[in-house]
Amino acid sequence: MKCLRKSDIAKWLDGELGDNPLVTEHLDSCASCRSELESAKRVIDLVRASAYSFEPSDSFESGFWQKVNASIKEPWYRSVLEGMEGLVPRLAFSPVLTVLMAAMLVGGSGGILTGLRSMDNQETGISLRHVTGYSDYKGLPASSVAAAYLQWSEKKSS
8 A cells, every 4th residue: 555645644533534454554564654643643632732722702703704805806897887876767667557557547548549539530431439349438438448348348237
């Protein structure tokens, strides 16, 4: 067996390699590896006998992370983009959507149907009544979704 690495000797001392008879036999027969083993045992004994406590202080972790965060540099463009954030308008979608839905239900669907209302004549053959299938209902224009719904519900109930 070839000589053990220092890391393997440390693992054997810690019990990570288990009770391997080949390693034990090699350590008994190899003076170089046995010398490394004795040296590692002395280091371990010195550390255990030391009067100093190796426990970190209570504030170690918070101080450590403060120093890490302080050393991290932000890209130059990050601060520029954050400064421009106030310039970008933000829409509140729920009030806008509510107003649009109310306008469609009360005021009519607009657009094409309103344009067709102005073209409501016999010459072209295109009329609002022809496109929607509904005529004016109790004073509400035929392009109104509310008028179409009320007319439909009245037909359904009768």
